[in-house]
Amino acid sequence: MSRAGALARAARWIARGVAALALAAPLLVGLAPAPARADERWGEVVSAPFARAWAAVVAGLQREGWEIDHADRALGLVVTTSRRLAGEPQGARTLTQRVRLRLAVTPLGPERTAVTVVREVFLREWVLGLVRDEPVVAHDAARAPRPGPETRVLDAIRAAL
Known part of the structure; x- marks a missing residue:
């Protein structure tokens, strides 16, 4: 067998292996357990039109002292600025644990709106002006959800309605 023939046969063998791997990869990824993130989701359906619920969301966040970083009424999305949970500024490099709230306001009909x-x-790492955020992965996926700022914000939204 010539060198060119051997190279062609090796290329076909590699191509078949890559194709088989491409077909098997989604199956393998689907079987792997996804890491649990430290995101906790809370929500409820309010008996109010979207415009009134949106105003209540903004008022509830302000009442609880959260500043709004990004708001898009057309998408029904509000993201607050982050707050520091742990860690102190330490000069040129800082590593802090932070929290932010992401709210979704979804109309379910003319008089009902879902608020999530x-x-x-x-974790936010700050090194000489460069910022890198990395989501915290929960070590115990089966932990019971603890009420926190999201329940206080939902209470404030209910009070604003």
Whole structure:
């Protein structure tokens, strides 16, 4: 067998192996357990039109002292600025644990609106002005959800309605 023939046969063998791996990869990924994130989701359906629920969400966040970083009424999305949970500034390099809230306001009809609050916990590394955020992965996926700022925000939204 010539060298060119051997190379062609090796290329076909590699191509078949890559194709088989491409077909098997989604199956293998689907079987692997996904890491649990430290996000906790809370929500409820309120008896109010979207416009009134949106105003109540903004008022509830302000009442609880959360500043709004990004709000898009067309998408029904509100993201708050982050707050520091742990860690102190230490000069040129800082590693802190932070939390922010992500709220989704979804109309379910003319007089019903769903409000969902997600607490996102992440590590923020600050090195000489460069910021990198990394989500915190929970070690115990079966832990019971603890009420936190999201329940207080939902209470404030209910009070604003």
